[in-house]
Amino acid sequence: xxxxxxIIVAIILVGCKSSSSTISKKDWKxxxxxxxxxxxxxxxxxxxxxxxxxxxxxxxxxxxxxYEISDGKLYLKGIVNTDTIADSRPFLTGxxxxxxxxxxxxxxxxxxxxxxxAQGAWPAIWMLAEEKKYGNYPKNGEIDIMExxxxxxIIYQTTHSYYTLELKQKTNPPYSSTAKFNKEVFNIFGLExxxxxxxxxxxxxxxFTYPRLKDVDPSQWPYDQPFYLLIDQQLEGAxxxxxxxxxxxxxxxxxxxxxxx
Numbered sequence: 001x002x003x004x005x006x007i008i009v010a011i012i013l014v015g016c017k018s019s020s021s022t023i024s025k026k027d028w029k030x031x032x033x034x035x036x037x038x039x040x041x042x043x044x045x046x047x048x049x050x051x052x053x054x055x056x057x058x059x060x061x062x063x064x065x066x067y068e069i070s071d072g073k074l075y076l077k078g079i080v081n082t083d084t085i086a087d088s089r090p091f092l093t094g095x096x097x098x099x100x101x102x103x104x105x106x107x108x109x110x111x112x113x114x115x116x117x118a119q120g121a122w123p124a125i126w127m128l129a130e131e132k133k134y135g136n137y138p139k140n141g142e143i144d145i146m147e148x149x150x151x152x153x154i155i156y157q158t159t160h161s162y163y164t165l166e167l168k169q170k171t172n173p174p175y176s177s178t179a180k181f182n183k184e185v186f187n188i189f190g191l192e193x194x195x196x197x198x199x200x201x202x203x204x205x206x207x208f209t210y211p212r213l214k215d216v217d218p219s220q221w222p223y224d225q226p227f228y229l230l231i232d233q234q235l236e237g238a239x240x241x242x243x244x245x246x247x248x249x250x251x252x253x254x255x256x257x258x259x260x261x
Contacts, residue, residue: 028108028260035256036074041067045102049095049230055237056122059093066094066233074254076233078121080245091243095232103130103226107261109145110190110201111231111254115183117151118250120243122234124148125189127227134222138165141222143198146189149240154178155189157200159210162219169220177208186255198223229257 034045041048048062059078068075076094081087115123124147129140142160149156158176163169170176179202181187190201198210212221233252235243 030258031104031107031261032102032259033257035072036069036254037072039069041069041074041096046096046098047101049097049232055239056124056232056234058237059089059091059235060095060232061087061092063087063092063094066092072255076123076231076252076254077249078118078233078235078243078251079249090245091235091248093233093235095230095234097230097232098228099128099130099230101228102259103228104259104261105224105226106193106195107259108190108192109229109257109259110188111145111258112186112188112256113231114186114253114255115148116250116252117148117183118244118247119150120236120241120247121250122147122149122237122240123252124230124232124234126230127191128230129222130226130228133225134162134219138162139219139222140225143191143193143223143227145191145200148183153183154180155202157208159198159223161222163217167217167219169216172216173211173213175210179207186253193223195224229259231257 034042048067049057049060050062051057051060065079066077076096078091078093081089081092084090111125113125125145127143127145132140134140138160139162144156144158147156147158156176156178164175181202188203190204192199192201196212199206200208231254233250
């Protein structure tokens with residue numbers, strides 16, 4: 001084999017390696033971040049999540065009582081509504097998303113945050129598809145980087161799709177897992193997203209992997225399109241149960257968000 005062929009083969013192998021899911025941590029390059037070092041939420045990056053009809057969105061609001069930035073941290077709050085004349089809902093919750101402002105496909109996202117506990121509290125860090133490539137929900141999938149319930153000392157890390165929800169394929173492969181964490185301190189909740197797998201992390205350590213499978217219904221892998229970020233301090237829902245007003249207010253405190261590719 002001539003030295004020129006050797007060089008060409010080497011180049012091809014390097015190229016294949018860099019595009020696979022074997023990217024090393026040193027290869028990640030920061031492409032987007034927010035350190036919440038401004039006096040207000042950066043509206044070029046985030047929008048306050050409006051009320052919606054989903055189980056998690058019943059109390060979402062843009063009310064300033066549910067948002068605070070202090071000492072370089074964002075506080076998203078779940079509170080008892082003190083003005084039910086202006087808004088009849090018993091509770092209000094704060095949340096932000098990058099919908100229409102920032103979405104990415106493949107890479108690593110990490111969120112440094114602290115979770116407070118309360119009965120009925122359901123803080124979440126998650127991702128949804130920017131477009132409807134495959135149709136309406138749940139056909140485009142959902143990636144739940146972190147969900148926490150009540151006073152638990154575990155977090156849930158989950159994928160949802162037409163494959164898991166409608167076809168009920170929750171064990172081939174397993175679609176969800178839990179990880180024990182110290183809720184008294186800030187933790188780094190993360191995801192490493194490749195063309196062939198989703199790797200969930202906690203404080204930089206792998207906790208759960210959802211692989212792309214061959215020879216199954218194609219709805220198993222809708223994760224081949226840009227997704228945007230959602231971070232919200234939810235209250236109540238069929239999964240978490242009723243909120244206890246005596247436990248409120250409750251907060252999710254966000255120190256920073258970083259996205260790498």
